Amino acid sequence: MPFFILRRCLQAVNVLVVMSLLVFAGVYAIGSPLDLLVDPQATTEDLARAAAALGLDQPVWVQYGRFLSRALGGDLGDSFIHGSPAIGLILARLPATLELAVVAMLIAVGLGVPLGLWAGLHPDTVGGRTIMAGSIVGFSLPTFWVGLMLIMVFSVQLGWLPAGGRGPTTELFGLPLSVLSVEGWRHLILPATNLALFKLALIIRLTRSGTREALQQDYVRFARAKGLSTGRVVGVHVLKNILIPVVTVVGMEFGSLVAFSVVTESIFAWPGMGKLLLDSITQLDRPVVLAYLLLIVLLYIVINLVVDLVYALLDPRVGRGGSGR
Amino acid sequence: MVQLASGTQFGAHWVRVLALVLGLWTLVGTTQAAALKIGLAAEVTTVDPHFFNTGPNNAFLHHVFDSLVDVDADGRLISGLAESWVAVDATTWEFRLRKGVKFHDGSELSAEDVLFSLARPAQLTNSPGSYTSYTKPIVASQAVDRYTVRLRTATPYGPLPLDLSSIFIVSKKAVEKTGTEQFNAGPAAIGTGPFRLVAFHKGERIELARHEAYWGVRPEWDTVHFRVLASDAPRLSALLAGDVDLIEAVPTADLARLKTNPRVSVTTRTTWRTLFWHLDQFRDRSPYVTDLAGKPLDRNPLKDVRVRRAISKAINRQALVERSLEGRAVAASNINAPGIFGYNSEIAVEAYDPAGAKKLLAEAGYPEGFGLTLHGPNNRYINDAQVVQTVAQLLNRVGIRAKVETLPLSVYFGKARASEYSMALLGWGSLASDFTLRSIVGTPDADRGWGTWNWGRYSNPAVDALVQSALESVSPEQREDFARQAAKLALDDVAVIPSHHQLASWGLRKGLKYDGRVDEFTYAHEVRSVK
Numbered sequence: 001m002p003f004f005i006l007r008r009c010l011q012a013v014n015v016l017v018v019m020s021l022l023v024f025a026g027v028y029a030i031g032s033p034l035d036l037l038v039d040p041q042a043t044t045e046d047l048a049r050a051a052a053a054l055g056l057d058q059p060v061w062v063q064y065g066r067f068l069s070r071a072l073g074g075d076l077g078d079s080f081i082h083g084s085p086a087i088g089l090i091l092a093r094l095p096a097t098l099e100l101a102v103v104a105m106l107i108a109v110g111l112g113v114p115l116g117l118w119a120g121l122h123p124d125t126v127g128g129r130t131i132m133a134g135s136i137v138g139f140s141l142p143t144f145w146v147g148l149m150l151i152m153v154f155s156v157q158l159g160w161l162p163a164g165g166r167g168p169t170t171e172l173f174g175l176p177l178s179v180l181s182v183e184g185w186r187h188l189i190l191p192a193t194n195l196a197l198f199k200l201a202l203i204i205r206l207t208r209s210g211t212r213e214a215l216q217q218d219y220v221r222f223a224r225a226k227g228l229s230t231g232r233v234v235g236v237h238v239l240k241n242i243l244i245p246v247v248t249v250v251g252m253e254f255g256s257l258v259a260f261s262v263v264t265e266s267i268f269a270w271p272g273m274g275k276l277l278l279d280s281i282t283q284l285d286r287p288v289v290l291a292y293l294l295l296i297v298l299l300y301i302v303i304n305l306v307v308d309l310v311y312a313l314l315d316p317r318v319g320r321g322g323s324g325r
Numbered sequence: 326m327v328q329l330a331s332g333t334q335f336g337a338h339w340v341r342v343l344a345l346v347l348g349l350w351t352l353v354g355t356t357q358a359a360a361l362k363i364g365l366a367a368e369v370t371t372v373d374p375h376f377f378n379t380g381p382n383n384a385f386l387h388h389v390f391d392s393l394v395d396v397d398a399d400g401r402l403i404s405g406l407a408e409s410w411v412a413v414d415a416t417t418w419e420f421r422l423r424k425g426v427k428f429h430d431g432s433e434l435s436a437e438d439v440l441f442s443l444a445r446p447a448q449l450t451n452s453p454g455s456y457t458s459y460t461k462p463i464v465a466s467q468a469v470d471r472y473t474v475r476l477r478t479a480t481p482y483g484p485l486p487l488d489l490s491s492i493f494i495v496s497k498k499a500v501e502k503t504g505t506e507q508f509n510a511g512p513a514a515i516g517t518g519p520f521r522l523v524a525f526h527k528g529e530r531i532e533l534a535r536h537e538a539y540w541g542v543r544p545e546w547d548t549v550h551f552r553v554l555a556s557d558a559p560r561l562s563a564l565l566a567g568d569v570d571l572i573e574a575v576p577t578a579d580l581a582r583l584k585t586n587p588r589v590s591v592t593t594r595t596t597w598r599t600l601f602w603h604l605d606q607f608r609d610r611s612p613y614v615t616d617l618a619g620k621p622l623d624r625n626p627l628k629d630v631r632v633r634r635a636i637s638k639a640i641n642r643q644a645l646v647e648r649s650l651e652g653r654a655v656a657a658s659n660i661n662a663p664g665i666f667g668y669n670s671e672i673a674v675e676a677y678d679p680a681g682a683k684k685l686l687a688e689a690g691y692p693e694g695f696g697l698t699l700h701g702p703n704n705r706y707i708n709d710a711q712v713v714q715t716v717a718q719l720l721n722r723v724g725i726r727a728k729v730e731t732l733p734l735s736v737y738f739g740k741a742r743a744s745e746y747s748m749a750l751l752g753w754g755s756l757a758s759d760f761t762l763r764s765i766v767g768t769p770d771a772d773r774g775w776g777t778w779n780w781g782r783y784s785n786p787a788v789d790a791l792v793q794s795a796l797e798s799v800s801p802e803q804r805e806d807f808a809r810q811a812a813k814l815a816l817d818d819v820a821v822i823p824s825h826h827q828l829a830s831w832g833l834r835k836g837l838k839y840d841g842r843v844d845e846f847t848y849a850h851e852v853r854s855v856k
Contacts, residue, residue, distance in 0.1 A: 043777070084506065151562045
C-alpha cells in the first residue's frame with residue numbers, strides 16, 4: 001500500500017508539470033493581457049513599466065522558468081488583476097464552492113441511491129418507472145435552463161427564495177459557512193438543487209442497473225436460499241457490491257462539481273471559484289488560471305486516491321497488487 | 326350611563342394605547358435605515374483608488390473618495406474638493422481647496438493630503454493599470470497654504486483639470502505606511518466621499534454607510550449594498566425578485582419586456598461610448614483586402630479617400646441602430662458623443678447613399694468593388710457581432726465583397742493593436758475630444774502617447790498640429806475650438822468612419838429615480854426615491 005501511494009505521488013508530479021506547461025503556453029498564445037489592463041492613453045513608457053511590473057517583458061521560457069522555480073517554493077505567482085497571490089484568491093473562494101458541491105453531492109447521493117435501489121428492486125411498478133422517467137428528465141435538461149426556471153418560479157413568481165448570491169456566513173473552524181443559518185440555507189438550496197439534478201439522475205441510473213445485475217448473481221440467490229431477510233440481502237450484500245461504480249462516479253463527479261460548476265455559479269451569482277476562473281480567462285489573468293488548474297489537477301489526484309482507498313475498503317481484492325485475482 | 330361612560334373611558338384608553346403603539350410603529354418605520362441595494366454588472370477589483378484604473382473600479386471609488394475636479398452627469402467639469410482652479414500662467418495651475426472638508430475618520434482635508442495623493446500613483450510599481458497617465462504631466466507640485474495647491478507642467482497643458490478628475494484624494498495620515506491590502510481590509514480606505522466603506526468582499530459584495538459629515542449634497546441612503554452580478558440573467562432576476570433595487574446594464578434582449586413590467590422602470594441615456602471603424606491607411610498591400618477572386622490586391626484601396634467615403638455612405642446607420650442594435654444606440658457623426666467637450670455639431674451624420682457609394686468606388690477605379698474582411702469583437706459592445714455582420718451586408722450591396730470575422734476581446738485587442746486588420750471596429754469613451762483624437766487619429770508615436778489606438782495609422786500633420794494646439798490651450802474656450810477644428814479636418818478626410826453612440830440602461834424598482842450618467846457610472850448618491 002505505501003508503494004502504491006508513492007507511485008501515485010510521482011505520477012501526480014508528472015501530471016502537474018505537464019499541465020503547467022500546457023496552460024502556460026495556451027494562455028500565452030491567446031495574447032498579451034497588457035492591452036486589456038493598461039489605460040488606453042498609456043505611452044510606450046507606461047506599457048514597458050507595466051510589463052516589467054508583471055514580468056511580461058521577459059521571453060516566454062524565462063517567464064515559465066521563473067514560474068517553475070517559484071512554484072517549487074509554493075508560490076504560484078500574483079494575480080495580474082488583483083496584485084495579490086493567486087492561490088490566496090482561489091482559496092478565499094474555495095469554501096463557497098466546496099459547500100455548494102458538498103450539499104449538491106449529498107442531495108444527489110442521499111436521494112439517488114435509495115431511489116435507484118427502489119427502482120432496481122421494483123422495475124415494473126409505476127413507482128419504478130416514474131423514477132426512471134424522472135431521471136431522464138434530470139440529465140436531458142440543460143443546467144442553465146433549469147437554473148433559470150428555478151429562479152423564475154421560486155424567486156420571481158413565488159418570491160419564496162432569493163434569486164442568487166450567498167447568504168450570511170458563520171465562521172466554523174475559520175471557514176465561513178452558510179449552512180449554519182436558515183438564511184444561508186435559503187440562498188443555498190436553489191443552486192445546490194440545480195447542481196445536484198444531473199448527478200442525481202446519474203446515480204439513480206447507476207444504482208438501478210447495478211441492483212438489477214446484482215439480483216441475478218449467485219451470491220444473492222444463496223443469501224436468499226440461506227434464509228436471510230430481504231433487508232439484509234439488499235442492505236448488505238447487494239448494496240456493498242453496487243457501491244463500487246457509484247463511488248467511482250461520485251468521486252469523479254465531485255471533482256467536476258468543485259472545479260467546473262461555473263454555469264450554476266454564474267446563474268446564481270454564487271461567489272465561488274468557477275466564476276473566478278471564467279473572469280480570469282477573459283481577462284487573461286494567467287497566474288490565476290494556472291494556479292486554478294493546477295489546484296484542480298491536484299484535487300482530482302487526491303480524489304482518485306481516496307476513491308481507490310475506498311475501493312479497498314469495499315473490495316479487499318483491490319490494492320493488494322491484484323493478488324486476489 | 327355610568328357603564329357607558331366607563332365604556333367610553335375604556336375605549337379611549339385603548340385608543341390611546343393603540344395610538345401609542347401606532348406612533349411607535351411609524352417612528353420605527355421612519356427611523357428604519359434607508360437601504361439601497363445595487364446589482365453591478367462588473368467586478369470591483371480593489372478599494373485602493375490608485376491601484377487599477379478601470380471603469381467599474383472608478384465608478385465604485387467615487388462613492389468613497391472625491392477628486393479635486395468632479396464630473397457631472399453630462400460629462401462637464403464641476404468643482405469637487407477644489408472649489409475653483411485657474412491657470413496662473415501657461416504652465417502653472419492653481420487649485421483652491423474647499424474649506425472644512427472632513428475625512429471619514431473626522432480629520433480635515435488639507436493641501437498635504439492632495440500632494441500625497443497626486444504623488445502616490447507613481448509609487449505603486451506593481452499596478453496592472455496605472456493612474457500615472459493623469460499625473461505624469463505634473464513636474465512640480467507645491468502647497469502654497471493649507472487650502473491652495475500649485476501644479477507645474479513642463480509645457481502648457483490644458484487638460485490637467487480633466488486629468489485630475491480621475492485622481493482620488495486619500496488621507497495621508499491613513500495611507501502613508503500602508504498598502505493596497507489595507508484599503509481592501511478597510512483601515513486605509515479613508516476618503517471624503519459621500520459614503521464610507523463598511524465591508525469589501527472581493528467579487529461578491531460591498532457594503533457602504535453614509536458619511537454624515539459629507540461636504541456635498543447629503544445622500545438619501547443610510548446604507549448602500551453593491552452586489553456583483555456580472556452575468557445578465559442573474560442580474561435581471563435579482564431585480565425582478567426584489568433582491569436588489571437597481572441594476573446597471575439591463576440585458577438588451579429583455580429591455581422591451583421590462584418596459585411593460587409595472588414593478589420596474591428603465592432609464593436609458595446616450596453615453597460617451599462611440600463606435601467607429603478603423604481603416605488600414607499605411608500599407609500598400611492590406612492583409613484582408615483582395616480582388617473579387619480572393620487574391621491579394623496589389624494596391625490598397627483604403628488609402629483612397631473616395632473609397633473610405635464610399636464605405637461610409639454605404640452604411641445605413643439608421644437601420645443599424647434601429648434593427649441590429651435594437652434602438653440601444655444613436656447614429657454618430659463625431660468620434661465623441663454629443664455634449665462631450667470638443668464635440669463638433671457642424672459635422673453631419675453621413676447619409677445612407679448606396680448610389681453615391683458606387684459612383685465613388687467607380688471613380689476610384691473599383692467599379693466592380695473588391696474583397697474585404699471586417700473584424701470586430703463579439704463580447705465587448707452592445708450586439709457587436711451583429712453590427713459587424715450588418716455593415717458587411719451593407720457593403721455587399723455596393724459591390725464590396727465583405728466577409729466577417731469576430732473574436733473575443735482578449736484575442737481581438739492584441740491583434741488589432743498590432744494593426745493586423747484592414748477594417749476593424751473600436752469603441753471609445755472619453756470626456757474630451759482632443760484626447761480621443763490624439764489616441765485615435767494622431768500620427769502614431771508611442772513614446773509621446775500619440776496614436777496609441779490608431780490601428781489604421783492615419784497620419785495628417787495638420788490634424789496633429791490642431792490637436793497639439795488644443796492640448797496646449799489653458800483657456801477652455803480656445804481649447805474646445807481647436808479640438809472641433811481638428812475633428813472636422815480628420816473626419817472630412819474619413820480618418821475613421823463614425824458608426825454610433827451607445828445608450829446605457831438602468832433598471833429600477835418602482836419608486837426610485839436615476840437619471841443615468843454619460844460615463845455609464847452608477848452613483849448611489851444620485852439615486853432618489855419618488856412618490
